[in-house]
Amino acid sequence: MIEICESGPFNTVQDLGRPGYRDIGVSASGAMDPFAVRIGNILVGNDENAAVIEVQTFPFSLRFERRTVFAVTGADGHINLDGSELIPWCAYTAGPGQVLLMQQPPRLARSYISVGGGLDIPVVMGSRSTSLRGGFGGNAGRPLAKGDRIAVGEDLQIAMLPVTGLAVVEPAVALREVFPGPLDGAVPIRALPAGEHDLFAGDGEAFWSQTWRISSRSDRTGYRLSGEPITPTASIEMRSHGVVPGVIQVPPGGEPIVQMSDANTAGGYPKVAGVIDCDLWRLGQARIGARLKFVRSTHAEARAIEQAVARYVEDVRHTSQMVKRALKAMA
Structure with a gap:
């Protein structure tokens, strides 16, 4: 207890x-x-x-x-x-x-x-x-x-x-080649273009090019991002659809929301991008006020990062088991 x-x-x-x-x-x-x-x-x-x-x-x-x-x-x-x-x-x-x-x-x-x-x-x-x-x-x-x-x-x-x-x-040190440090004070977060990405001007350039800040109106459900608002090039009416952690939606005000662990199960805002799964922990460790820069990734890169993380976890598990077996043999 x-x-x-x-x-x-x-x-x-x-x-x-x-x-x-x-x-x-x-x-x-x-x-x-x-x-x-x-x-x-x-x-x-x-x-x-x-x-x-x-x-x-x-x-x-x-x-x-x-x-x-x-x-x-x-x-x-x-x-x-x-x-x-x-x-x-x-x-x-x-x-x-x-x-x-x-x-x-x-x-x-x-x-x-x-x-x-x-x-x-x-x-x-x-x-x-x-x-x-x-x-x-x-x-x-x-x-x-x-x-x-x-x-x-x-x-x-x-x-x-x-x-x-x-x-x-710790992972940030052991996997520093996989998880690069801040760039000009902004944490790089890799993401993939999502369903409505093409509705934003210039191939979503305003989303990818600027630095965003985590707003004080953020919690475990979602991180609201402060920055220069982005909006679709045309007004659209969307039905609600399923969302998961990592999905980045853009409400009418133009400041994105990153769905987090307590993510809504459905929503109708257009989706500009989705954070790759292996970078979600970095978002989870970012404080209110932290600066973020989204980096356009690929499925191949996301898969390679996933494999590197799996190797690290397996190495920790294997080393832990070896140490405990050795201690048990000495006892």
Whole structure:
């Protein structure tokens, strides 16, 4: 069991989401940075889809009620256990009564706490993710609050392996050739032209050429982008159609909306582009006010990035298993 000692709004229980229900109006939800969830769960010996805590408002703290293996992934620092500074992307063991405190990270937006055994939360429609708009899943369909107590599943690692210190090189560093850094202060986000792209003047040049800023009117449902408005060359009437995370729609005001983890299931605004799946985690770690530059990609490039990510995850999994086998043999 863990107890929440301090929490701001919108901190929730998430996993990798609940796909398969969009046809009945249920958003997939899930972590804004699924990459961090997968790696954190591997570090503590869980299935990659185990439920974790997504922290996006700080400070946040929790108390461990029993000896627990945990890892903090995603954001970049300002983590401590009973006053001792910890590093992200590393597994630790907490003792009963110890308190994990997380302050606002230096650069990134969201941190994820994975615990050995996963959070023992009821499964709703195949997932433990919180749907804030629907009011179900996760912690009774609501954000975490001071005093909440969350059960933790049985951790098979804790009884036999001293896993503290097992760490990985974070994806942004290990895959720097795949995920280039900011260009003139703007995060490059790769996207493909979408269904109504050709309705925008100059092959959508105004969308691709300018730098956009994430508006304060953004949340887990969608990022509203501030910039020079773009509009179709002709007025069109569209029927509502299915949308998924990554779709970039353009409402009448001309400032795009990027659908995120709690994306609407349908909408009628024209679609100018769609973010490639492997770049969605970078959006999930971008703060309000961050600057973005969309880079026109190809299906071949998207597939190559997907393969590089898969190799990284497999390498982390394989290395983790090798270290744990070696430790077990020495015990």
